[in-house]
Amino acid sequence: MTYLAKPKLHHPTLPKNKAGFTRRDYEGKVSTLCAGCGHDSISAALIQAFWELDILPHRVAKLSGIGCSSKTPDYFLGNSHGFNTVHGRMPSVLTGANLANRELIYLGVSGDGDSASIGLGQFAHVMRRGVNMTYILENNGVYGLTKGQFSATADKGSKAKRGQVNAEEPVDTVSLALIMGASFVARSFSGDKKQLVPLVKAAIAHQGAAFIDVISPCVAFNNHAGSTKSYEYVREHNEAVNRLDFWPTREAITVDYAEGDVISVPQHDGSIIRLRKTHPEYDPIDKVKALEYVAQHAAKGEVVTGLLYLHSDSEDLHAHLNTVETPFNRLSEKELCPGAGMLEKINAALR
Amino acid sequence: MAKRIESVNAFVVKFANVNGSGSASANELFAKAILRMGVPVSPRNIFPSNIQGLPTWYEVRVSESGWLGRRGGVDLMVAMNPQTWDQDVKEVDTGGYLFYDNTKPLPQTRFRDDINVIGLPLTEICNQAYTDPRQRQLFKNIIYIGALSALLDMDAGAIAELIGEQYRGKETLLKPNLHALQLGRSYALEHLECPLGIRVKKADNVGDKIFIDGNAAAALGCVYGGATVCAWYPITPSSSLAEAFQKYCAKLRVDKDTGKNRYAIVQGEDELASVGIAVGAGWNGARAFTATSGPGISLMQEFIGLAYFAEIPLVIIDVQRGGPSTGMPTRTQQSDVLTCAYASHGDTKHVLLFPEDPAECFEMAAQALDLAERLQTPVFVMTDLDIGMNQRLCKPFVWDDSRAYDRGKVMTAEMLDAGKEFGRYLDVDGDGVPFRTYPGTHPSKGGYFTRGTSKNAYAIYSEQGEDYEANMQRLLKKFETAKKLVPKPLLSASKEPARFGAIYYGSTSPAMAEALDALSRQGIFVNAVRVRSFPFQDEIFDFVVSHSKVFVIEQNRDAQLKTLLVNDAGINPASLISVLHYDGTPITARFITKEITQVVAALNVRPLKKDKAA
Numbered sequence: 004m005t006y007l008a009k010p011k012l013h014h015p016t017l018p019k020n021k022a023g024f025t026r027r028d029y030e031g032k033v034s035t036l037c038a039g040c041g042h043d044s045i046s047a048a049l050i051q052a053f054w055e056l057d058i059l060p061h062r063v064a065k066l067s068g069i070g071c072s073s074k075t076p077d078y079f080l081g082n083s084h085g086f087n088t089v090h091g092r093m094p095s096v097l098t099g100a101n102l103a104n105r106e107l108i109y110l111g112v113s114g115d116g117d118s119a120s121i122g123l124g125q126f127a128h129v130m131r132r133g134v135n136m137t138y139i140l141e142n143n144g145v146y147g148l149t150k151g152q153f154s155a156t157a158d159k160g161s162k163a164k165r166g167q168v169n170a171e172e173p174v175d176t177v178s179l180a181l182i183m184g185a186s187f188v189a190r191s192f193s194g195d196k197k198q199l200v201p202l203v204k205a206a207i208a209h210q211g212a213a214f215i216d217v218i219s220p221c222v223a224f225n226n227h228a229g230s231t232k233s234y235e236y237v238r239e240h241n242e243a244v245n246r247l248d249f250w251p252t253r254e255a256i257t258v259d260y261a262e263g264d265v266i267s268v269p270q271h272d273g274s275i276i277r278l279r280k281t282h283p284e285y286d287p288i289d290k291v292k293a294l295e296y297v298a299q300h301a302a303k304g305e306v307v308t309g310l311l312y313l314h315s316d317s318e319d320l321h322a323h324l325n326t327v328e329t330p331f332n333r334l335s336e337k338e339l340c341p342g343a344g345m346l347e348k349i350n351a352a353l354r
Numbered sequence: 355m356a357k358r359i360e361s362v363n364a365f366v367v368k369f370a371n372v373n374g375s376g377s378a379s380a381n382e383l384f385a386k387a388i389l390r391m392g393v394p395v396s397p398r399n400i401f402p403s404n405i406q407g408l409p410t411w412y413e414v415r416v417s418e419s420g421w422l423g424r425r426g427g428v429d430l431m432v433a434m435n436p437q438t439w440d441q442d443v444k445e446v447d448t449g450g451y452l453f454y455d456n457t458k459p460l461p462q463t464r465f466r467d468d469i470n471v472i473g474l475p476l477t478e479i480c481n482q483a484y485t486d487p488r489q490r491q492l493f494k495n496i497i498y499i500g501a502l503s504a505l506l507d508m509d510a511g512a513i514a515e516l517i518g519e520q521y522r523g524k525e526t527l528l529k530p531n532l533h534a535l536q537l538g539r540s541y542a543l544e545h546l547e548c549p550l551g552i553r554v555k556k557a558d559n560v561g562d563k564i565f566i567d568g569n570a571a572a573a574l575g576c577v578y579g580g581a582t583v584c585a586w587y588p589i590t591p592s593s594s595l596a597e598a599f600q601k602y603c604a605k606l607r608v609d610k611d612t613g614k615n616r617y618a619i620v621q622g623e624d625e626l627a628s629v630g631i632a633v634g635a636g637w638n639g640a641r642a643f644t645a646t647s648g649p650g651i652s653l654m655q656e657f658i659g660l661a662y663f664a665e666i667p668l669v670i671i672d673v674q675r676g677g678p679s680t681g682m683p684t685r686t687q688q689s690d691v692l693t694c695a696y697a698s699h700g701d702t703k704h705v706l707l708f709p710e711d712p713a714e715c716f717e718m719a720a721q722a723l724d725l726a727e728r729l730q731t732p733v734f735v736m737t738d739l740d741i742g743m744n745q746r747l748c749k750p751f752v753w754d755d756s757r758a759y760d761r762g763k764v765m766t767a768e769m770l771d772a773g774k775e776f777g778r779y780l781d782v783d784g785d786g787v788p789f790r791t792y793p794g795t796h797p798s799k800g801g802y803f804t805r806g807t808s809k810n811a812y813a814i815y816s817e818q819g820e821d822y823e824a825n826m827q828r829l830l831k832k833f834e835t836a837k838k839l840v841p842k843p844l845l846s847a848s849k850e851p852a853r854f855g856a857i858y859y860g861s862t863s864p865a866m867a868e869a870l871d872a873l874s875r876q877g878i879f880v881n882a883v884r885v886r887s888f889p890f891q892d893e894i895f896d897f898v899v900s901h902s903k904v905f906v907i908e909q910n911r912d913a914q915l916k917t918l919l920v921n922d923a924g925i926n927p928a929s930l931i932s933v934l935h936y937d938g939t940p941i942t943a944r945f946i947t948k949e950i951t952q953v954v955a956a957l958n959v960r961p962l963k964k965d966k967a968a
Binding site: 061062082083085088089092096097099102321325331342343346354 | 560562563564565566574577578580582583585606607609612613614615616617618619620622623624626627628629630631632633634635636637638639640642656657660750751752753754755757758759791792793794795796797798801802803804805806807815
C-alpha cells in the first residue's frame with residue numbers, strides 16, 4: 004500500500020494518446036491493498052490497456068462485487084462511474100446497466116470468492132446471456148478481507164498459510180466460462196503484464212461476453228510454499244499457449260512474424276487480434292479442444308494461459324433482444340408512452 | 355320440496371372443475387356474458403398449485419348493486435368435479451341449486467334435501483355429438499354454459515357475440531362452439547324448468563367500466579410509465595405480470611421503422627439476478643422494474659438495502675400470496691407489508707403503494723416509476739393474488755398526454771459545465787434528495803463511485819461516524835419528502851356521525867365498501883379511510899385520534915399494517931382493533947360486518963337507529 008498520495012498536477016511532457024489523455028488520466032485513487040498484491044498489477048494493466056486503446060475514460064462503466072478484487076475499480080479510471088455492488092452479484096447489475104445504455108464500455112471486476120462461490124450462478128448466467136462486457140476475475144484462491152480462508156478456486160491438495168490442506172475440488176472458471184457460452188475466454192497471470200495488456204485490449208474490443216481469469220497471488224495469505232496460486236508456483240507452471248498482439252481498427256500492422264506461427268482474427272469493430280502460437284497444436288477457435296487441453300494440463304498441475312477461446316462472430320444480449328440502437332436511458336415519453344388515444348382503444352377491447 | 359332462493363341479479367355461482375380441463379375460458383365466457391347484459395360480476399379463480407388434475411374453482415358473484423368483493427356462500431354450484439363432489443354439495447346455501455352431470459345416476463345419499471338439484475346428461479350429449487375425446491372434453495364446458503344461459507335466463511345473443519369476438523376469423527372454431535352452446539341451451543329449455551329462482555335480467559350498471567386482471571393492468575402501467583427494462587423470475591401469482599408486459603410491449607413498444615424493441619425483458623436465473631438487473635438499469639438511467647411475490651421479496655433483501663443506501667431508483671411489484679415460506683402459493687394475502695416496509699438489514703424504510711383494483715394497479719405502477727426516480731429509492735407496488743390474477747370490473751384506464759415522466763434530479767453535462775456543484779449525496783435544496791449523474795455524462799466532472807458502504811456527501815468512502823449519521827438523517831428527510839408525493843388516503847365518511855373508524859387497504863376495498871353499507875343499515879356507522887401508501891400522511895393520524903376506536907382490517911395474521919401504524923405514525927395501539935382474515939380466500943363483506951358487529955356489541959354500544967326509535 005502506498006501512503007503518499009500522488010500529486011494531481013501532470014507533467015506537461017507526459018505523452019498523450021489519440022483521445023488527448025495522458026496515462027495518468029486513467030488512474031484512480033491510491034490503492035489500499037497490500038504492497039505486492041497481484042490485483043494492483045492488474046489495475047496497472049487495465050490502465051495501460053484503456054490508455055493504449057484511446058478510450059474516453061468516462062465512457063467506461065466499471066462494476067464489481069465485494070472483496071479485495073472488487074475494491075480495485077476505485078484505483079483506476081477515476082473519472083468513470085463505478086459501482087461496488089453486492090457480493091457475487093456484479094453480473095446482474097452490469098447486465099441491467101448494459102441494457103440501459105449500450106453505448107458505454109462495461110468492465111466487470113470480480114474475485115474468486117465473488118465469482119466461484121457466492122456468485123457462481125450469476126457468473127455462469129452472464130456468460131450464457133452474452134452480455135457485452137469484459138469480465139476480469141482476479142483469482143488468488145483465497146479470501147483476503149476475511150483473512151485467509153480457502154476459496155472455491157483453491158486447488159485440491161494445496162496448502163493454506165496456517166497449514167490446512169484443501170480437500171475440495173476446485174472450480175475451474177475458465178472451463179465453466181467455455182461451457183456457459185462465453186465467446187472470449189482467456190487466462191493470464193498478474194505478474195505477466197506483457198501477456199495481460201493485449202488480452203485486456205482484445206477483450207474490450209470483443210463484442211459479447213469476454214472472460215479473463217487472472218491468477219493474482221495474495222501476498223498476505225496465499226504466497227507460500229504449498230500454494231498453487233503463489234508467484235513462484237505460477238511462474239514455474241505457466242503454460243502460455245499463445246502470445247497476443249492486438250491491433251486497433253485501421254491501424255497498420257507494424258510487426259511481423261514468420262508465417263505459420265501467426266493467426267489473424269478480425270473483430271467486429273475492424274480491429275485485429277494476432278495470435279503468435281507458442282504451442283503449435285493449440286487452436287483457440289475450437290471450444291471442445293480448448294476444454295480438453297485445459298483439463299489435461301490442469302491435471303498435470305500446469306496453469307494454461309493465453310487466449311484459450313475466441314468466437315469472433317458472436318452476438319451480444321442486445322442483439323438477442325433486438326433492442327433499438329438509442330440507449331434506453333435517452334428515450335423519453337415521446338418514444339415510450341403509447342398515449343391516451345391508444346389507451347382508449349385498449350379500454351374498448353376490455354369491455 | 356326444497357325452498358328456492360329467489361334473486362334477480364344478486365347471487366353467487368361457483369364452478370367446480372378439474373384443473374387443465376379447459377373450463378377456465380368457458381367460465382370466463384359466462385362471466386363476461388353477464389357483464390354484456392349490463393350486470394356487474396366479480397369472478398375469482400380458486401386454483402391449486404398444479405398443472406393438471408387437481409380441483410379448481412371459479413366463483414362468480416353477480417351483483418347489480420356493483421359489490422365486487424367476494425360475498426361468501428354459494429347459490430348455484432356447477433359441480434363438474436367428482437373428486438370434490440361432497441365438499442361442493444355441502445357448500446351450497448339452503449334453497450340453493452346444484453347443477454350436475456346426471457349421465458351416471460348417483461345414490462340419493464350423495465345429495466341434500468334442502469337444495470334444488472338439476473341434472474343434465476352432459477357426457478351423454480357430448481358422446482352423441484362428438485367422437486374426438488378432446489372435443490368431448492372441451493365442448494362439455496360450452497354445453498354447460500349453454501344450459502346455464504337457459505336456467506339463468508341469460509341473453510344467448512350476448513354469449514354468441516362473445517364467442518364471435520373470440521374466434522373472429524377462425525370459422526372452424528366459431529361454428530362448433532356456437533353449436534355446443536346451442537346444444538346445452540336447447541336441452542335445458544326442453545327438459546328443465548327454466549329459469550331458476552335466481553336469474554339475470556338486463557340492467558345498465560356496467561357503464562364504461564373495463565374488465566381486466568391487476569397483473570395485466572400493472573404491466574400496462576409499466577409500459578405507459580416508461581419502463582424499458584423488466585427483469586423477473588417466474589413465481590405465482592406474479593408471472594402473468596411479466597408475461598403481460600411482454601405482450602403489451604410487442605404491440606406498443608416496437609419501433610415501426612426499424613422493427614427494433616424499445617424494451618428489454620430478461621428472465622433472470624433467480625430473484626436476486628432479477629432485482630440486480632433492475633438495480634443496474636436504474637443506476638444507469640433507465641426505468642426498470644421487477645415483479646415477484648413473497649419468497650422473491652425474501653431473496654431480494656440484500657439488493658433492496660443496496661438500492662436504499664446507494665439511492666438507486668427501483669420498482670418492485672409484489673403480488674402477495676399466502677406465506678410464510680412456500681406457504682399458500684395460489685391463495686391471497688396481504689402478508690408482505692412489514693417485510694417490504696422494512697426490507698433488508700440495517701435501518702431501512704421503503705415507499706409502499708397499495709392499489710385497490712386493476713385501475714389503480716395501472717395508475718400506481720406508472721406512478722411508482724416516477725416516484726422511484728424522484729426519490730431515488732425502491733418503491734413497492736403492493737398488489738395481491740386477488741387483484742392480480744382475477745379479472746375485475748374497474749374504471750377505465752386514463753392517461754393525460756401532457757404528462758411528462760418525472761426523471762428526478764439528474765445533473766447533465768451542461769449543468770456541470772455551468773459550474774453547478776455536484777455531490778452525489780449532497781442535499782442541495784433541503785428535501786433530502788441529492789442529484790445524480792448518469793454514467794458517461796462528462797469527461798472530467800460528475801463521475802462518482804457507487805457503493806453500499808458508508809460514504810460522505812461527495813460519495814467518497816468514509817467510516818466517519820458523523821458522515822454516516824448525516825447520511826442516515828438525510829435518508830429520513832427524504833422519507834418525509836416522500837409523504838408529500840405518495841397517494842393520499844381516501845376518506846369515506848359515514849352518513850351519520852360515527853364514533854368508529856375503519857382503516858383498510860388494497861384488495862379489501864370492495865368487501866369493505868359493502869360491509870360499511872351493511873353496517874350502516876344495521877345502524878352501526880363507521881367512517882373509513884383507505885390507506886394508499888406508506889409513509890403515512892398526517893391525515894391518518896388525525897383520523898385515528900378523532901375516533902374512539904378504529905378497526906384495522908387486514909388480510910394477514912399479525913396485523914402488519916397496524917404494527918406499521920403504531921411504529922411509524924405514532925398511533926396509540928389501544929385505539930386500534932384488528933379485524934384479520936388470513937385463510938387464503940379473499941376477505942368478504944360478511945366477515946367484516948360480523949366481526950365489527952360483534953365488537954360493537956361487546957363494547958355495549960347500542961346502534962344509533964335503536965336510540966332514535968326509543
